[in-house]
Amino acid sequence: MSLKINSLLIHGGTDGDVTTGAVNVPIYQTSTFKQDGLGEDRGWEYSRTGNPTRAALEKLIADLEQGQYGLAFASGLAAINTVLSLFKTGDKLIVSDNIYGGTFRILDNVFKNFDITYEIVNTTDLGAVEKALEDSVKAVYIESPANPLLSVTDIEAVAKVAHKHDKLVIVDNTFLTPYLQRPLTLGADIVIHSGTKYLGGHSDVVSGLVAVNDKKIADRLYYLQNAIGGILGPWDSYLMIRGIKTLGVRMDRHVANAGKIAEWLEKSGYASKVYYPGLKSDPGYEVQKKQADGAGAMISFVLKEKYDYRKFYKNLKLITLAESLGGVESLVCHPATMTHAAIPADIRKKVGIVDELIRFSVGIEDADDLIADLTQAIENSAR
């Protein structure tokens, strides 16, 4: 039976426990498994290689992304590290011009040391992507909407161009989750998540997930997952499965709140710039509508000059100043010194990550309370 996403969130992956009938997947808190004789294991050997709780989560993310294979890692960056390990010395990647700071850091300060290089390209510009696809390029790495400026890349169009030149397409789908966007169905080869964010959803677990369709890529990734060892433990795998069950109801509220707050911000006269692909005025609006089932719940904005953004952060009472995003509680961060500090100042400025930029992860509290908190924090920050 082919299930819609709201049913898959509850019943996808491994549904419960076949041995006992427990409705939840048990936490197999074990490092190793008894073998009945030489070469006679029962499908499990050692928990780095495979663990039934992790396997249930891995099947779940594959189902949700409409892929064939899933993998779970200790963090989003452990997932990214493993995916980047598909490449070898001399290979080059094309990367969206605003990406998660940690992704930039691992490219610039880890993989570059092995001569796996990158070029930053505005992937919302299809012509620029095609122009950059020289021989040494092996993949295009996209975030859409991208962190922190929420620029939208047409995944299907980039996949067409990239595949014409035999390049892989990797999409970091953290900001939307498979509830709102399924990049594999748009032509992407590899989907990556920081499960720490919306998928986990409660700011209580750090994890990373990958989904793919191609068996050859999947086999190599499973090999690398075991060889590198950055796997997610059974307890955290269980927490992820638990969080994912409510993804649909959470995302509906996240998106409704974000839409309301983005429109309010735009009309309020407080902001000189509001970035949110759900706003009709946003340059990414049409592509976002075409390729996703909602605009997500990340908003970035710049306050007008007459407000002191440093005071604004201090004045907030309900909304918390913290790194991370995608939890039930609303969080704000300052990309220039927090999430994107690893990106050199000149590159930050060039792509628009100005010091005044505020990133807002809209939670599932009452939208009116959030607007009231923003209002008092902004009003009290007037210079």
Ligand SMILES: *Cc1c(COP(=O)(O)O)cnc(C)c1O
């Ligand atoms: C947080 C984040 C990551 C890194 O994930 P961790 O779980 O923190 O390692 C990667 N990409 C995006 C878009 C993120 O927001």
